[in-house]
Amino acid sequence: MSSCKNHKTCTNEALKNAKMVCKKKGVKLTKLRETVLKLIWKSHSYVKAYDLLEDLQRIDNSAKPPTVYRSLDFLMEHGLIHKIQSLNAYVGCSHPDAHDSCYFLICNECQNIEEHCSININDIVKNNSGRKSFLPNQVTLEISGVCGECT
Amino acid sequence: MSSCKNHKTCTNEALKNAKMVCKKKGVKLTKLRETVLKLIWKSHSYVKAYDLLEDLQRIDNSAKPPTVYRSLDFLMEHGLIHKIQSLNAYVGCSHPDAHDSCYFLICNECQNIEEHCSININDIVKNNSGRKSFLPNQVTLEISGVCGECT
DNA sequence: AAAATAATGTTATATTATAACATATATGTT
């Protein structure tokens, strides 16, 4: 499990942030989107889209794949969640107002994911991609291994 | 297109490397696996599994998804190709004998992919993941953008 | 040659994701 003392706090924090972000952007965190966000924040682990669909169907049994994927798309578009490409899974963003060059530490033991944003990956690329100039646009950095609490 | 003068050279080089790697490891680059590797090396761009399947079916029309995926698995296991997680696609490895902490520059214009291996990402993670010790096991770093030749 | 192992063939199905069109809800304009 994660190091958070009381996970309810994480979820509440995430919801508060989400509302703030949406207000600032003038977009709507509808009931459905909020529900999906809450379901994603059930833990610090990742969720798969079709697991999310099952969860959602317990609340509203008319939910179907597009219901989930549309909400996921919205939440990703506004930086409230991230897709973990190497897992085809989704995780809540812990700091949705200012994220640049983020990366993910994925624990193979507890399945928790930690998001980090402290490095400027673009610089690394610039310094390492050699003579040719590559203009980075989107960075996917996912590191799986064993987290400090599972060693 | 890529900066390679004559792409046949790249493909031949890749095949030579693959044979060497397989010999060294005592595994077999069967005809099927070699064919798949060649098809992947058709360009410096990435290939999708089902496109590969179509290509393969032109050669042997009994080919089916497991035909392709098994070869992909073999080639990945032995470092002869890589999966690009953010694209669900596959690309030939340009230096299969010694690769550690590799990353990919994906051009959104020409679809070419450049593999780089000069940085030690593990160090970056160590330096940036804070107090807690995370033991990295597998790194996925994919950077999409516009390559030097497409700007 | 027989047994064991590895590779491939084959059928079926699981998993992940989107297209296309219908309906409902909210927002802006007269």
Added chain:
DNA sequence: AACATATATGTTATAATATAACATTATTTT
């Protein structure tokens, strides 16, 4: 309020990606 417009959701169908399970063939070992 009535209407128009835009946004969100409902619904059906299907596309795209990947694997399980078992049968057969080829290769290697004994």
